[in-house]
Amino acid sequence: MKGIIFRGLEELVVKTHDITVWEKLMEKHAPAERVYVSAKNYPDDELFALAQEVAVVVDKPLSDILRTFGEFLFAYLTQKHGEILVQFEDFSSLIMGIDTVIHAEVAKLYHEPNLPQIHCEKIDERNILMFYRSNRKLCFCAEGLINGAASYYQMNISIDHQKCMHEGEQECTLLLTFEEKEHGKINR
Amino acid sequence: MEKSTDEYYRAYLREKQARDELEHILEEKTRELYQSNKALEEKVVQLQNQQAVLMQTEKMATLGTLSAGVAHEINNPLAYVMSNLESLNYVKPAINELLVIAKNVLDGKLSPEELKVELHRLNQQQSFDFLLSDIDELLDDAQEGLKRIGAIVKNLLSFARPKNNLLAMGDIRESLESAIKLLHNQLKSTHLICHIQPIPLSYCNLAALNQVFVNLLLNAQQACEGNAQKAEIVVELYREQDNIYLSVEDNGCGMSEQTIAHIFEPFFTTKPVGQGTGMGMAIVYGIIIEHQGLITIKSTQGSGSKILCELPILTEPLSNL
Numbered sequence: 110m111k112g113i114i115f116r117g118l119e120e121l122v123v124k125t126h127d128i129t130v131w132e133k134l135m136e137k138h139a140p141a142e143r144v145y146v147s148a149k150n151y152p153d154d155e156l157f158a159l160a161q162e163v164a165v166v167v168d169k170p171l172s173d174i175l176r177t178f179g180e181f182l183f184a185y186l187t188q189k190h191g192e193i194l195v196q197f198e199d200f201s202s203l204i205m206g207i208d209t210v211i212h213a214e215v216a217k218l219y220h221e222p223n224l225p226q227i228h229c230e231k232i233d234e235r236n237i238l239m240f241y242r243s244n245r246k247l248c249f250c251a252e253g254l255i256n257g258a259a260s261y262y263q264m265n266i267s268i269d270h271q272k273c274m275h276e277g278e279q280e281c282t283l284l285l286t287f288e289e290k291e292h293g294k295i296n297r
Numbered sequence: 298m299e300k301s302t303d304e305y306y307r308a309y310l311r312e313k314q315a316r317d318e319l320e321h322i323l324e325e326k327t328r329e330l331y332q333s334n335k336a337l338e339e340k341v342v343q344l345q346n347q348q349a350v351l352m353q354t355e356k357m358a359t360l361g362t363l364s365a366g367v368a369h370e371i372n373n374p375l376a377y378v379m380s381n382l383e384s385l386n387y388v389k390p391a392i393n394e395l396l397v398i399a400k401n402v403l404d405g406k407l408s409p410e411e412l413k414v415e416l417h418r419l420n421q422q423q424s425f426d427f428l429l430s431d432i433d434e435l436l437d438d439a440q441e442g443l444k445r446i447g448a449i450v451k452n453l454l455s456f457a458r459p460k461n462n463l464l465a466m467g468d469i470r471e472s473l474e475s476a477i478k479l480l481h482n483q484l485k486s487t488h489l490i491c492h493i494q495p496i497p498l499s500y501c502n503l504a505a506l507n508q509v510f511v512n513l514l515l516n517a518q519q520a521c522e523g524n525a526q527k528a529e530i531v532v533e534l535y536r537e538q539d540n541i542y543l544s545v546e547d548n549g550c551g552m553s554e555q556t557i558a559h560i561f562e563p564f565f566t567t568k569p570v571g572q573g574t575g576m577g578m579a580i581v582y583g584i585i586i587e588h589q590g591l592i593t594i595k596s597t598q599g600s601g602s603k604i605l606c607e608l609p610i611l612t613e614p615l616s617n618l
Contacts, residue, residue, distance in 0.1 A: 217327070217328060217331045
């Protein structure tokens with residue numbers, strides 16, 4: 110897993126809790142000399158252990174922690190690589206461009222052989238069906254990232270996680286239903 | 298205690314900012330590197346395309362050199378094929394008449410006695426013995442001549458066809474023999490000695506190697522032009538351990554050290570302006586390297602040159618099977 114993801118988690122923990130909480134997590138789950146650098150690779154298990162520990166500290170299920178982290182991560186990545194978003198005119202085009210644009214940009218900066226496979230089908234102006242497949246099974250984090258993107262574009266969103274790899278499926282199926290915030294609450 | 302925590306936090310923020318700045322620099326450099334790499338990849342593709350065009354141009358230029366000889370090679374058999382066909386035209390009336398007689402016999406229009414008379418008359422006009430031996434000879438020779446023309450055209454086509462980068466298991470000997478046949482006219486005033494041994498099949502591009510052999514043989518022949526002594530070219534093809542060796546040795550003018558140093562450079566030529574593209578040996582070198590081989594030159598000015606190509610015997614990659 111790329112260091113930028115660890116750095117996002119570090120930022121989230123330091124902002125929402127304290128530097129000492131992060132230090133404790135690091136002491137427990139990372140090698141003594143560890144300093145996360147965005148472009149470097151670190152073991153996936155290290156991220157999972159840190160996230161698991163955060164779930165214990167805040168007493169919430171891991172899936173919720175990953176959603177929260179995903180949402181925060183979107184804002185963190187936007188702050189670092191805002192120029193990528195210029196290519197999208199709205200939320201819908203961003204979601205449809207995850208594989209072709211965002212992952213292509215990721216490949217330019219980081220050599221990441223384990224990017225998730227994301228395929229999207231636009232059903233209509235308000236609905237997109239997303240298929241997510243990854244050995245890491247970070248679909249809840251993906252949900253958080255989608256929420257983060259919706260928030261960035263001032264959209265109300267609802268995610269129906271219809272099929273999940275955690276339940277033995279080959280891939281996750283997520284139905285995204287969205288509309289601009291001024292239209293009020295989403296009626297599904 | 299609180300003060301020290303504050304100081305610790307400030308130090309953390311400073312360290313984080315340092316990381317951010319360094320990462321920003323790294324990302325900018327990575328992006329630049331990515332873009333430069335992409336531009337380089339595009340250039341490589343462009344160069345590969347240009348190289349293919351250059352190779353074909355050089356081939357066409359060589360074809361220009363060969364054309365007079367090839368025309369002569371075709372002209373000889375063509376002349377006797379035409380002459381034989383003309384001779385066959387002379388015997389055509391006799392055969393026609395024979396057929397008419399045969400038809401009349403079948404239709405009952407001629408009695409056996411009349412048939413005998415007619416045949417005697419015809420035999421006196423055109424000896425049947427002569428016809429029997431001559432027609433066979435005329436047809437056999439014409440057929441042989443057309444086969445020769447066919448072989449020349451086939452060799453010419455296999456040389457002129459654009460290199461299709463098709464690598465396959467092939468017999469390099471075939472490619473060499475085709476080149477020698479193609480250059481038959483160019484080499485006829487040269488004493489050509491061939492020591493061609495059977496060699497195993499190798500994973501290669503026969504069309505490309507054909508171009509190598511044509512270029513090497515033409516260079517050798519041109520090096521011998523204007524020689525006081527009888528021009529001699531020795532071609533050897535043999536296998537030694539895991540390699541196939543091809544050498545072309547001539548007793549021509551030889552090369553200077555400076556020529557040897559630059560011989561594989563594109564557009565380097567010792568020929569007068571307008572003759573030769575200067576790409577011949579550069580292409581030979583490229584093709585030999587493509588076949589994971591080596592090429593070495595031994596030359597003495599005034600005595601001659603020997604070009605040795607060492608080609609490893611390659612097997613078809615497993616991914617192709």
